[in-house]
Amino acid sequence: MPTTHPTARTYLAIYGWLIGLTILEVGVVLAGWPRGAIVTLLVSTALAKALLIALYFMHLKFDRPIVWLLPGIPVVLGIVFVLALFPDVVFHLVQRM
């Protein structure tokens, strides 16, 4: 088992970032920002929050790098799965025009 774990202060700091990013997400949606900006910001903040949780709360940052392979492979496969369907989406959208 990993022996070097963060302190409670580090966990609280990460929690502060997670809450701050969540408030930012809700804030920009309620403020009615332009759609493109909202999508870019929300995807970025969601990925940042997921990464913070995985690195610090799931302790991936403190595990051996080979452990990253376990969640990394299905995540990459998932992204490939979605991207592989994009040509079909574009084809249908073009057909409708």
Next chain:
Amino acid sequence: MEHVAEGTVESPLLDIPVGKFGMWVFLISEIMFFTGLIGSYIVLRLGSTGWPQPRTILNTPLLGLNTVVLLSSSLTMVLALAAAQQDRQRALQRYLLLTALLGLTFLGIKGYDYVHMWHRGFTISSSLFGSCYYLLTGFHALHVLSGVILLLYLFTAASRGLFSAANYGRIEYSGLYWHFIDIVWVMLFAILCLV
């Protein structure tokens, strides 16, 4: 039968405890499950015209509050693990119970949200967005419920003094599951409820 403390047997493949390896293998199947659902949602949404703006239908501040509740439960879960590693039994029990209660709070708010939305005519069959919303958040809620049951079991075990600084594997592996549920919600909240 010889007693072997949790976390002492290591997987020959990755040099990590077998329990942790097993949990990661389980989480791989969960990642693929939710990736399939979220991927389908993305493809459906991008291929549809006239998709409604979620903020015009959903209660965004309430969902934001629920996100804060689940993030808070992740904090208390990781603090429970830290307490177990330091053999602070009372703190361990307190944090496990708090995590379970925050999970139940999340489910309570989600239940209120469902009833409220349903009465306003936003049902699972009212639109493609409705189907995606209830299916994705429903499966997530089932995972939260499973996590709460697991946490209550851990709390009972902790109350009987079954965990210590040398024996906290089950807390750590359950924590991986709970944080994974949190990550799924973080993604759902952004791409399903806000975008």
